[in-house]
Amino acid sequence: MPSTKSTVDNMDALCAVKTLLRKRLGQCWVPEKFIGFEKEEKEIYDLLKRTVSFGESNSVVVIGARGIGKSMLLKSILNNICEDKKIAQNLLQVHLNGLLQTDDKIALKEIACQLQLENTFGNKVMGSFAENLQFLLEALKSGDDSSKPILFVLEEFDLFAQHHNQTLLYNLFDVAQSAQTPICVLGLTCRMDIMELLEKRVKSRFSHRQIHLFNQLTFRQYTEIFQQYLHLPEKFINPKFALKWNSGIEKISHDSTVEDLLKRQFSINKDIRKLKSFLMHPVCRLSENHPTLLVSDFIDSFKLITTDSKSSLLQGLSILEICLIIAMKHLTEIYDGEPFNFEIVYSEYLRFARNRSSMQIFNKSVVLKAFEHLQALELVKPLDGTSTRTQKEYRPVILLVHPIQLKEVLQKYPSCPTEIKHWAISSFA
Numbered sequence: 001m002p003s004t005k006s007t008v009d010n011m012d013a014l015c016a017v018k019t020l021l022r023k024r025l026g027q028c029w030v031p032e033k034f035i036g037f038e039k040e041e042k043e044i045y046d047l048l049k050r051t052v053s054f055g056e057s058n059s060v061v062v063i064g065a066r067g068i069g070k071s072m073l074l075k076s077i078l079n080n081i082c083e084d085k086k087i088a089q090n091l092l093q094v095h096l097n098g099l100l101q102t103d104d105k106i107a108l109k110e111i112a113c114q115l116q117l118e119n120t121f122g123n124k125v126m127g128s129f130a131e132n133l134q135f136l137l138e139a140l141k142s143g144d145d146s147s148k149p150i151l152f153v154l155e156e157f158d159l160f161a162q163h164h165n166q167t168l169l170y171n172l173f174d175v176a177q178s179a180q181t182p183i184c185v186l187g188l189t190c191r192m193d194i195m196e197l198l199e200k201r202v203k204s205r206f207s208h209r210q211i212h213l214f215n216q217l218t219f220r221q222y223t224e225i226f227q228q229y230l231h232l233p234e235k236f237i238n239p240k241f242a243l244k245w246n247s248g249i250e251k252i253s254h255d256s257t258v259e260d261l262l263k264r265q266f267s268i269n270k271d272i273r274k275l276k277s278f279l280m281h282p283v284c285r286l287s288e289n290h291p292t293l294l295v296s297d298f299i300d301s302f303k304l305i306t307t308d309s310k311s312s313l314l315q316g317l318s319i320l321e322i323c324l325i326i327a328m329k330h331l332t333e334i335y336d337g338e339p340f341n342f343e344i345v346y347s348e349y350l351r352f353a354r355n356r357s358s359m360q361i362f363n364k365s366v367v368l369k370a371f372e373h374l375q376a377l378e379l380v381k382p383l384d385g386t387s388t389r390t391q392k393e394y395r396p397v398i399l400l401v402h403p404i405q406l407k408e409v410l411q412k413y414p415s416c417p418t419e420i421k422h423w424a425i426s427s428f429a
């Protein structure tokens with residue numbers, strides 16, 4: 001029964017696709033080809049290569065905004081460098097993170113652990129930090145007094161500058177400068193003012209090599225990354241399935257609707273983390289009954305990730321609070337954007353409520369409480385420079401809700417009385 005067998009194979013392949021793509025999107029996956037930052041990639045690659053091949057010591061700080069791809073770039077470079085088996089065996093790596101190694105003692109222990117020198121270190125009487133580090137580096141030397149090159153990666157580099165006396169940084173840079181042991185110190189940070197955080201004596205030992213990363217992705221590259229995340233590798237368990245899947249991805253990435261969504265997403269935020277959350281929803285939808293990615297999945301996902309937080313906030317308001325927002329909407333139109341105060345809002349509310357026999361009319365203190373709640377939610381903002389001595393009922397305020405947001409909320413609001421909807425619509429004319 002070939003057809004049943006192929007169905008089972010396809011189901012297995014689909015499961016494998018789902019697991020693979022979810023792993024890519026949920027964890028830090030490094031693609032074979034890193035897109036963007038070609039120049040910086042080459043610069044760091046050359047630097048590391050020089051340490052590994054010629055025993056040259058270096059220090060460098062890579063600076064770039066959060067989520068721009070600093071860690072990913074480094075991982076991709078290390079993968080490339082370690083493709084050469086000889087280098088992979090020769091290069092020792094120590095990865096520290098300022099969020100984990102919160103003081104230099106912990107950092108030293110971690111260094112010993114990652115260099116597999118815990119036992120050697122364990123027997124030694126603790127001396128100063130410099131002695132300990134020197135001891136560790138000496139222990140790595142082989143019989144002929146040559147050392148393997150070591151790469152120190154310091155993630156969240158700026159946090160190490162907060163450590164007491166910046167001892168770790170000072171000693172690492174000092175070793176890098178003295179060139180006894182070939183080491184490369186590579187810091188990653190999002191702080192543009194990192195140089196100002198370093199002490200003078202630390203700075204004097206630093207090479208002052210800084211590499212700045214800026215997000216200069218083009219839309220084409222952005223689309224390429226989109227395809228890269230969904231593309232199946234050649235070695236996939238079911239090559240026939242992979243071929244079909246990949247041609248589907250190629251097709252969908254050129255679909256005008258998906259392209260439009262990507263363009264909109266790109267113009268809002270070029271961040272790849274955002275792109276990953278855009279892809280997560282369609283991937284999670286894959287199932288036996290939904291074996292391919294559809295354009296509608298991407299539309300839904302886009303709606304999900306671009307949810308306006310203010311609209312969701314409005315969704316949770318009480319009917320009275322919605323009424324006050326509508327009243328303020330009217331007042332903003334009447335006063336042409338000029339501020340108003342609670343008393344005016346209250347009389348506008350009363351005018352509406354009294355005309356509707358079915359409406360429950362709340363007394364003033366209740367309405368004031370609701371009004372204050374709207375202020376606390378920052379949907380209503382008191383005007384800057386208003387004296388706090390002014391009685392709260394008379395403090396000038398403005399409304400921070402856009403008419404479109406209100407319109408959307410009223411459409412979705414569960415069992416919203418029709419007369420309130422009409423009242424609101426009357427101002428949208």
Ligand SMILES: Nc1ncnc2c1ncn2[C@@H]1O[C@H](COP(=O)(O)OP(=O)(O)OP(=O)(O)O)[C@@H](O)[C@H]1O
Pocket residue numbers: 027028029031034035036064065066067068069070071072073189190225272273276
């Ligand atoms: N060129 C790219 N191709 C594919 N994925 C990328 C690319 N650039 C960044 N990413 C993805 O974006 C996310 C953020 O990247 P990364 O963690 O490297 O940023 P970072 O600059 O180190 O951020 P942080 O400052 O928070 O440490 C990661 O999940 C990574 O997989």
Ligand SMILES: [Mg+2]
Pocket residue numbers: 070071072155188
């Ligand atoms: Mg990082």
